[in-house]
Amino acid sequence: MFTGIIEDLGIVSKLEKEKDNLHITVESNITPELKIDQSVSHNGVCLTVVNIEENKYTVTAIKETLDKTNTNNLAVGDKVNLERGMKLGARLDGHIVQGHVDQIAECINIVNADGSWIFTFKYNANLGNVTIEKGSITVNGVSLTVVNSKKDSFSVAIIPYTYEHTNFNTFKKGTVVNLEFDVIGKYVARLQQLNS
Template identity: 70%
Template sequence: MFTGIIEDIGVVSNLKQEFDNLHITIKSRMAPELKIDQSVAHNGVCLTVVAVNNDEYSVTAIKETLNKTNLGTLKVNDQVNLERAMKLGDRLDGHIVQGHVDQTAVCSHVEEANGSWVFTFNYDAALNNITIEKGSITINGTSLTVINSRKDGFSVAIIPYTYSHTNFNTFKKGTIVNLEFDVLGKYVAKLFEMGKIN
């Protein structure tokens, strides 16, 4: 379980394809504090630490993960948003984030707004994921509030702190991002679909 509050921006230092798996090595200031088997969210994708070496650690993404996220597009030196799993008893500063990406989206517009930024994203509505105005959304692991919600897209407003402490500062038109929709909203939508709520 995660909160969507990014702890560090890691840098991809090595990528190794092995059959359908991608082994990803990340350089991060929090690497020395990690241990093998620990869960870390990478652009919002929960992966297990499999090796730690000084200021670098490695994780493995399988085919299912690569098919549903933007991790397969990573290149050496790319920035990755990182968050360790919550500790029991921590404050929930963002919202409930599982680290299970629902689908990707494409950045369609970036607007500088006199001290903040507005990013607009489009996604495939055929997968039946929804946003609501002022609801929660996780983009590359970052907990954010939806504005301008519509059937196949939405926008978010980014404050300077978030812009400089996440990989949002690398986004441009065409950037592919990971989306995790609000878990409570997903359950409500499923109940409606099953006819359990009228």
């Protein structure tokens, strides 16, 4: 379980394919605090630490993850939003995030709003996920508030701190991101389907 509050920007230092799996090695300031078998969110994808060497650690993404997230698009040198699992009893500064990506989306517009940025994303609404105005959404692991909610798109407003401390500063039109929709909203939508 995560909160969507990014702890560090890691740098992908190595990618290694093994059958249908992808081993991802990340250099990060939080590496000394990690342990083998720990869950870490990478752009919103919960992955397990399988190796640690000095300031680098390795996680493995399986085919299911590669097929449903933007993890397969990673390249050496890419910045990755990182968050360790939340501590029970700590403040929940973002919202409840599972680290289970629902689908990907494409950045279709970026507006510099004189001190902040408005990013707009388009996603496949046929997969049954929805946003609501002022509801929560996780984009590449970052907990955000939805503005301009539409059937297949939404926008988020990014403050300078978030822009500087996440990989939002690397986004451009066409960038593919991971989305995790609000878990409570997903259960409500599912219950409505079952009762229809």
